[in-house]
Amino acid sequence: MLDGFACAVLRGSVTGLLGPSGSGKTTLMRAIVGVQVVAAGTVTVLGHPAGSPRLRHKVGYVTQAPSVYADLTVRENARYFAGLYRLGASAADRAIETVGLTGHAGQLVANLSGGQRSRASLACAIVGRPEVLVLDEPTVGQDPLLRDELWAHFRRLAAEGATVLVSSHVMDEAGRCDRLLLVREGVLIADDTPAAVRAAAGTDDLDQAFLRLIRGRVAA
């Protein structure tokens, strides 16, 4: 799936993982959080092999489809996940507040909208204050205002020292990252800052830049 793929994601930064669907973003993220069978190669997280038990307190993962219990309320979900990290109700409430669901905390996840569900899912990932946060398309279907708030939150987490890896297939989010990984068909096309990607492609528009980098590769 991912061939000849080598990259490093820096601590205390927000790294964007960009590429069309089917490009291998999710496979890479699953490998980092340690749930993917890795056929060959190594994945090291915070100095340990990905998936090793001591990382399980330090890694937060939000899957693309919201993976929370639909038959529990938002609060019950957050409290369960908080408990897994030996944290209490206040940590759960904080996480719910961060994702803007305080007003819906007592509602069953099944009765929430798609965007609210994925925020509930996000709350369960940030509740343990992970050092590494891996987010698979966390902003899909979110209200623009809320998306802005979520990105501000990712930046805040990174400023506090967390490593944030966010996948997206929308380029307008790419500009908010410290570093970009552009992936296509399992191949790493670019691994640089947004500014450097723009410069290399000779355009300010990241969408165009991605296109040019791909074309350049195909031609080469």
Added chain:
Amino acid sequence: MILVGTIRRILSQLRHDPRTIALIVVVPTLLITLIYFMYEGRPGAFDRIALSMLGVFPFTVMFLITSIAMLRERTSGTLERLFTTPVGKLDLLFGYGVAFGLAAAVQAGVAAAVAYTLLGLTTAGSAGLVVLISVSNAVLGVALGLLCSAFARTEFQAVQFMPVVVAPQLLLCGLFVRRDEMAGWLQAISNVLPMSYSVEALTEVGAHADATATMWRDLIVVLGAVVVALVLGAATLRRRTV
């Protein structure tokens, strides 16, 4: 700690689903009541069959509920997510085992209470032993449900496992044809099916005032089968998947 949280979480899920609770509690009792009317005027037959059913119904219901619940955990992505957290496989397996075991205890308790008080079930041995065996059998259903969920990709498939797992055990447990009257090869199959032992244990309680050695042996066999199913279930839970 994680185990307690997991038990509480599973029970909360159940609490939000009153219809399922009603089905768990009411269905076995209703079926035993049905048997009562089928065998009205033949108390001996009712005692024998209702007693066996106090083992069979909880097993069946719990098998079905658990296999679907665990399958949902697998297909909804929550299982994968849990495996990125400090949750252990045993936390999950015992979480389901204990949570649904508690539900099974309520179920068996209600069914036995109704059978003894309203339907006039009589056993030589104590009702407490009947409930104990009944709950053990329900826990066996939970453990086998956890295991079988690994072999189903959809809820459609999971439901199909019920006749596969339950029907042969029901047919060969000695209820329809006494086990010692079966052909040798059927007896051999019957001897490796755990429900044969739970029905035999219940029959022992029905016939003897005190707990017999056979009954204890049968109960240990059933609990042994629970452990084997849980261990095999743990083997099917993979932290890493393709």
